[in-house]
Amino acid sequence: MKYGVNDKGYYGDFGGAYIPEMLYPNVEELREQYLKIIHDADFIAEFDQLLKDYVGRPSPLYRAKRFSEKYGANIFFKREDLNHTGSHKINNAIGQILLAIRLGKKRIIAETGAGQHGVATATVCALKGIECVVYMGEVDMERQAPNVSRMKMLGAKVVPAKSGSKTLKDATNEALRDWIGNPVDTHYIIGSVVGPYPYPDMVARFQSIISLEAKKQLLEQTGKELPEYVMACVGGGSNAMGMFYHFLNDEKVNLVAVEAAGKGVDSGHSAATTFLGREGVLHGSRTILMQTDDGQVVEPYSISAGLDYPGIGPQHAHLYKINRAQYVSITDDEALQAGLLCSQLEGIIPAIETAHALAYLEKMTFKPDDNVVICLSGRGDKDLDTYIKYFNF
């Protein structure tokens, strides 16, 4: 694939596996096995069956009528919010648990920001009867309390990450430290297209079901397989990569990735990585990250815990650098307003992460016949508290 990873784990200048030697055997085992396992007929059969009967796929492609009227184009929502557990994160969690079992692993660890990936991981561990430990920033545990309870109810142990900014990046550090200490029996289910190779490629493949279905559904509904625009929000970038994946080689399709500007790109409280970041190394891959001149990682900010991450996946960094996708940003306020609009025009309360992608519609100009697909990556139940506080309901 033109925009895919090479055999050394790089997307152009980005990617690789910058990991301490302690993680080398685990990552090497994955690198050697992942393609073999995920192309195995038995794996494919179980993965497809679980996605269908357990997750509820295919997720609908819904033509949002009132949104379409408002923005003067055909706006389609790819309804990942309707998946079991409420977001796209389950696609990857299912894939990785099946992989972990085939690697003979007995224990699962994961990091989580908004808690969606933590819930998805706790869910698949319950499904398969495997021990599950989820690392979550202390700050995130507070602002996403319902998801903490959900993980506990599903039988997972939730460990607060108390270092640094106490958010997603620190949860990732803690998960990596756990993995260093448990190199033989544990598999680390990374929730986004970040981390050392082969994670970015593996997670992208598991999430690519989103665009695979969308293409087919668009053809059925519009007679055209290719839309003019494909849009998604980006923290680490897993729903965006899943949404872009099968459109990457169709150069006519405009790809729009929406980052979290927080209180504004120049406010000092932002998570807009491509605007504020430079090339460097974070969590095992060479990518673009927010950092000081001295190479210290900057603590990002977004009201949305799932986008509150100082880097982006290496494939996104590549697509950004070569201009294959457009990277833009949306503030907290704009996102929350878009969340309200979607609730009241379409009867869908989106996750605040997703609301960032919806908010960018305001800034675009469409032709009436344009088809626009937005990844509705998750539902907003977990964010009700934040919405309620903001709008004073």
Next chain:
Amino acid sequence: MNRLNALFNKKKDNLLSIYYTAGYPEVNTTLDIAEALERAGVDFLEIGFPYSDPVADGPTIQHSSEKALENGMTLTLLFEQLKDLRKRITIPILLMGYVNPIVQYGIERFCKQAAEVGVDGIIVPDLPMYEYEAMYSRYFIDNNLSNIFLVTPQTSEERIRKIDELSNSFIYLLSSSSITGGQLQVSVNIEDYYKRIKAMQLKNPAIIGFGISDDKSFKKACEYAAGAIVGSAFVKLLGTEGYLEKIQGFVKSIRF
């Protein structure tokens, strides 16, 4: 041939190295600590430059890194402080830190600066072999800097051979697959691991690190390797009142 090579040629066992984080607990005592350690008889030093996200480190070194960053420690400042290094210190010095600050500083500039101030080797735990060989090694070699690789009980024999080939001073043997600041693991498996390494007859000596905190663990490590590295236990001492005066006693308590 740098100071490290000279040391290993001369001394084959009971080598003691100490790690500490530059800028902790005070920003300007980097060379004072080094001097005290040399005076106390330490064979070589590892000076850490702090990073915001040290994934291979436990709470003690995480804390020292955070504090050092708060105190304003940067690579630029560290090299400034090390200008007088060779006027005051004669033992070999390694710099240890994560790859991102080096990338930002510029690898070529970093290696040049390190050589200029009299540093002998570099340890970058998150710089793997492939990336080192493909993009970094020429700057190390041009500046006569030794790159130190880590080996764990899970590292394959083939990989250890390759590491031995790429190394030119010593191999950093981890007592277990763990982050820094743990306990020395002593079990049949670990003894087998040390024996396995010894039997491989590598060209580079092995120094054991991670979990070496006192005379007992140091002595145990020296049975299997040319020496050992104390990190977190020393960084803990630095966190106490009057740390400079305590260094002599600390080193004496470890070295038998």
